Amino acid sequence: MTPRPFPPDANRSDRLPVIILAGPTAVGKTALSLALATELQTDIVNADSMQVYRFMDIGTAKPSPEERARVPHHLIDVVNPDEDFDAARYLEYARPVVNACHGRGKIPLVVGGTGLYLKVLTRGICPGPPSDPAVRRALQDELESRGLEALHRRLLQVDPEMGRRLHPHDRQRILRALEVFRASGTPLSQWQSRHRFRDTLYPSVKIALHRDREDLYRRIKRRVLQMMEQGFLQEVKDLLARGYRPELKPMQSLGYRHLIRFLEGAVTLERAVEEIQRDTRRYAKRQLTWFRNDPEFRWFPPEDHPAVLRHIRAILSTLR
Structure with missing residues (x-):
C-alpha cells in the first residue's frame, strides 16, 4: 500500500523528514533508489559531490536520462566544472528543494x-x-608552486x-582548513568541535547499503571497465577541449585525474x-568508515x- 503523504504545511516544512x-560507490544505490522513489511516490535529491557538475556524466556514474525520466531528480548538473561547490553551497541548494518537496506532501529520498x-x-x-578571496588566492599560488603535499604538511602543523x-x-x-586558520587564527577542528553538528534541520530515516567486500570490489572493477567502454576517455578529452583546466577540483577527482595523466603521457x-x-x-573503504561512524x-x-x-515505513509512521 502506498504510504499516506504528509499534508503540505509551509509553517513546519523544515521539520518534516527526509x-x-x-x-x-558501486554498491547499488541507484537501482534501489529508483524502486523506492517509485513506491513512495517521491523525488530523488542527489547527495553526490561530483554529480552536481555538468559535462561529467560517465565518470560520475550519473543516473541515465531514462532513469531520470522515471523519477524526478534534483541537484544534478547544477554547476560547471570551474565553479566552486562545497558543503555550504550544497546546503544552500538542497534546502529549497527539500522544502519544496515537503510543500507538495512528499518525503524526499536523498541519495549519495x-x-x-x-x-x-x-x-x-x-x-x-x-x-576570503585574498587568502584563497595566496593558497592557490602556494599550491601551484609547492604542491598539495606541502600544504597538507602545513595543515598537520x-x-x-x-x-x-x-x-x-x-x-x-x-x-x-588552511584558509579558516589564516583568516581566524583558530583551527577548523576547533570550529567544528564547538558546533558538533547538534542542529537537527530535518528528522531523517537513514539507510546504508553494504555488500561483501570481494563482491563490492568486483563491481568496482566492472564499473570502471564499463565506464571506459561508454566513452569515459572521450568525456575527459571533451572537458579539456572546453577549456576546463586539469588543476580544477572536479578534474582532479577520481578517474578524471588518472585519465588526464594518461593524456599527458605520464602512464x-x-x-x-x-x-x-x-x-x-580505497575511496569505497573511506566511505564505509564514514557511514559506520554514524550509529543512526x-x-x-x-x-x-x-x-x-x-x-x-515503520520509522515514518512514528513521525506523523
Missing part, C-alpha cells in the same frame, strides 16, 4: 555517497569565517587533528585504468528491497 540512502553533504543537510553546517582527518589528496578541504592507458580501480576501492544508519544489502521499504 529519507537518506547512502553507501559506498558524500557523507559530509548528508551530514550538513540533516545537522546543519559548522559556522566559521567566510571565504597548524591543525593536527584536521590534518590527520583529511586525506592527503583532498585538495578542496585542505585549502579550506599507459592500462595503468591508468588499474589505478582508477585501485583508488576507487541502519544497514541493509541492496537486494533486500522489501526490508528497506518496511523499515522506512
Whole structure:
C-alpha cells in the first residue's frame, strides 16, 4: 500500500523528514533508489559531490536520462566544472528543494555517497569565517608552486587533528582548513568541535547499503571497465577541449585525474585504468568508515528491497 503523504504545511516544512540512502560507490544505490522513489511516490535529491557538475556524466556514474525520466531528480548538473561547490553551497541548494518537496506532501529520498553533504543537510553546517578571496588566492599560488603535499604538511602543523582527518589528496578541504586558520587564527577542528553538528534541520530515516567486500570490489572493477567502454576517455578529452583546466577540483577527482595523466603521457592507458580501480576501492573503504561512524544508519544489502521499504515505513509512521 502506498504510504499516506504528509499534508503540505509551509509553517513546519523544515521539520518534516527526509529519507537518506547512502553507501559506498558501486554498491547499488541507484537501482534501489529508483524502486523506492517509485513506491513512495517521491523525488530523488542527489547527495553526490561530483554529480552536481555538468559535462561529467560517465565518470560520475550519473543516473541515465531514462532513469531520470522515471523519477524526478534534483541537484544534478547544477554547476560547471570551474565553479566552486562545497558543503555550504550544497546546503544552500538542497534546502529549497527539500522544502519544496515537503510543500507538495512528499518525503524526499536523498541519495549519495558524500557523507559530509548528508551530514550538513540533516545537522546543519559548522559556522566559521567566510571565504576570503585574498587568502584563497595566496593558497592557490602556494599550491601551484609547492604542491598539495606541502600544504597538507602545513595543515598537520597548524591543525593536527584536521590534518590527520583529511586525506592527503583532498585538495578542496585542505585549502579550506588552511584558509579558516589564516583568516581566524583558530583551527577548523576547533570550529567544528564547538558546533558538533547538534542542529537537527530535518528528522531523517537513514539507510546504508553494504555488500561483501570481494563482491563490492568486483563491481568496482566492472564499473570502471564499463565506464571506459561508454566513452569515459572521450568525456575527459571533451572537458579539456572546453577549456576546463586539469588543476580544477572536479578534474582532479577520481578517474578524471588518472585519465588526464594518461593524456599527458605520464602512464599507459592500462595503468591508468588499474589505478582508477585501485583508488576507487580505497575511496569505497573511506566511505564505509564514514557511514559506520554514524550509529543512526541502519544497514541493509541492496537486494533486500522489501526490508528497506518496511523499515522506512515503520520509522515514518512514528513521525506523523
